[in-house]
Amino acid sequence: MSTLYLYDDAIAREFEPFVLTRPVSELIAGVAIIRERWEGVTGQKAAGFIAPKHLEHFDEPGAPRWVSPDATIPAGSLIANSRFVPALDSSIHAGTAQAKEAGAFHCGDENCAVRTTDSVPCSRLFDGSLPLAALAHGSGSHPTTGEWLKAPWDLIGQLVDQLTQDIPHLASTLSVEPVTDATIIGTYAVYREAGAHIEPFVVLDATAGPILIRSGATVSSFSRIVGPCYIGPNAIVVGDAIRACSIGDTCKVRGEISNSVMLGYTNKGHTGFVGHSYLGRWVNLGAGTTTSNLKNTYGNVQMWTPSGLRDTGAQFLGTMFGDHVKTGIGSMLTTGTILGAGANIYGGRVDSKCVPPFAWGDGEPYESYEIDKFIEVAQRMMARRDVELSDDAAKQLWDAYAVSRRAQ
Numbered sequence: 001m002s003t004l005y006l007y008d009d010a011i012a013r014e015f016e017p018f019v020l021t022r023p024v025s026e027l028i029a030g031v032a033i034i035r036e037r038w039e040g041v042t043g044q045k046a047a048g049f050i051a052p053k054h055l056e057h058f059d060e061p062g063a064p065r066w067v068s069p070d071a072t073i074p075a076g077s078l079i080a081n082s083r084f085v086p087a088l089d090s091s092i093h094a095g096t097a098q099a100k101e102a103g104a105f106h107c108g109d110e111n112c113a114v115r116t117t118d119s120v121p122c123s124r125l126f127d128g129s130l131p132l133a134a135l136a137h138g139s140g141s142h143p144t145t146g147e148w149l150k151a152p153w154d155l156i157g158q159l160v161d162q163l164t165q166d167i168p169h170l171a172s173t174l175s176v177e178p179v180t181d182a183t184i185i186g187t188y189a190v191y192r193e194a195g196a197h198i199e200p201f202v203v204l205d206a207t208a209g210p211i212l213i214r215s216g217a218t219v220s221s222f223s224r225i226v227g228p229c230y231i232g233p234n235a236i237v238v239g240d241a242i243r244a245c246s247i248g249d250t251c252k253v254r255g256e257i258s259n260s261v262m263l264g265y266t267n268k269g270h271t272g273f274v275g276h277s278y279l280g281r282w283v284n285l286g287a288g289t290t291t292s293n294l295k296n297t298y299g300n301v302q303m304w305t306p307s308g309l310r311d312t313g314a315q316f317l318g319t320m321f322g323d324h325v326k327t328g329i330g331s332m333l334t335t336g337t338i339l340g341a342g343a344n345i346y347g348g349r350v351d352s353k354c355v356p357p358f359a360w361g362d363g364e365p366y367e368s369y370e371i372d373k374f375i376e377v378a379q380r381m382m383a384r385r386d387v388e389l390s391d392d393a394a395k396q397l398w399d400a401y402a403v404s405r406r407a408q
Helices: 034-042 097-101 159-171 371-383 391-407
Strands: 004-007 046-050 078-081 084-086 104-107 110-115 141-143 146-148 183-185 190-193 203-205 211-213 223-226 229-231 236-243 252-254 261-264 278-281 302-305 308-311 319-321 337-339 359-361
Touching (some): 223 229
Parallel strands (some): 004 078, 104 141, 183 203, 211 229
Antiparallel strands (some): 078 110, 084 146
16 A cells, blocks of 8 residues: 655645644645545555655644655655645545556646655655656546645635535534434534534524534534534534634634634634634634624735735635734734734734734734743643643744744
8 A cells, every 4th residue: 555645835835824833734624634635535644744844843643744855755655735625525545447556646737646656755845846747657647526725715715615515525424413402494414423512592504505513512502503614523612603614623612703714722712703714723812803804895805925915816805823823802803814823912903914923012013922931821721721732843833933033
C-alpha cells in the first residue's frame, strides 16, 4: 500500500492568517479537516506534510509530522495537494482498475494527487513551487471529484454546498438516533448522533439543507439551528441562531453566527454577530464582538493577502481569525478583515484590514505581544479544556513568532 503525503504548494502558502501556525491540510473544509478527507478517500493514514520550516514542530492530535527537505519520499507514495478538497464519497484507492493503476488524479485541468514511480527528494517540493504534474509519470491521470481552494475565502464561499454534500455522507457512517424533543422544520434530513444532547424548545430548521449534531454536543433550549449546519463533537450551543455553519469540536457558541467555520476549541460565549467568517483554533471572542460581512455599497469585498489587496469576488465576507486570536469586549470588525495568529485586540472599532500576527493593543501602530506572556496565556486557556500545550506545539508558536517579527 502506498503512503500519503500532503503538499502545501506556493498558492497554499499564502493562505493567511492560517499558514503561520498550521499547514493548509489541517484546516476544516465542510465537515472535516482536509487531511482527514484525503485519508478517507485514499484509505491511507497521512505520513507527513510538506510545508515551510516554521511548521517543523506543528503538533496536534491526529496530524502527521512535518517532512524535512533532507527526507526522501518513497516510490509508490501518493502526494496530494492540500488545496484540493476531495468529495467524501469519492475514492482513489479502490473501484475501477484505472483508479488503482493511475499515476495521477485530476479535477478540472489540474492534478490534485500523483503516485510516485521513483523516490522523490523532498527538497524538490520544499519551497512549494513544483507543480505535482512535474512528478506525474506513466499510467495516465484519473478524474476525481471535489473542489479546489484558490484562496482562503473559498472555504467560506464553498461552505453551503460543501455542507449539503458532506452531511448525509458522514451521517451514513455514524450511529444516529431519532430527534424527539426538538421542533423540526423543512424536508432535508436532520441527524442526531448517539450521545448528542438536544434540550427542549430547540428549533432545527432543515428547510434549506441538512443538519448533523455529533456525539457529545449539547444544544441548549431556545437555540435555532438552520441547515445546512454541522455541530461537531462536544460543541456547546448556548442559544440564538446558527445558520449554515461548520462548528468544530469542543467549541462554545452563543449569539448569532452564519455561514462561518469554527476550527475547534474556539469560544464565542457571548452575543454579537459573526458572519461569513473563518475562526481558527483556540480563538476567544469578547462579548459583543461583531463582524461586518457586507459593504454598504453591496460591492465585492477586498481582502489583504501577502501578494497585496485582492478582490475576492464575494459580496459577503467577514473576518479571517488566525489561531489563538483574542478580541476584547465590543470589538467591531470591518468587512474583509484579517486578524493575524496570536493577535490580542481590544478597544472597540478595528479599522485595520489586516492586523499583524501577535499584535497587541487598541489600534495602529500595534505593540507586539511578548511571546513568553503569549505562551503562558495559551497554556492557561488550553488547560481550561484539559488540553496541554506540548513542547513541540510551544516551539512551533515560538517559530511562528520569529517569522512574523522578521516579516515586519
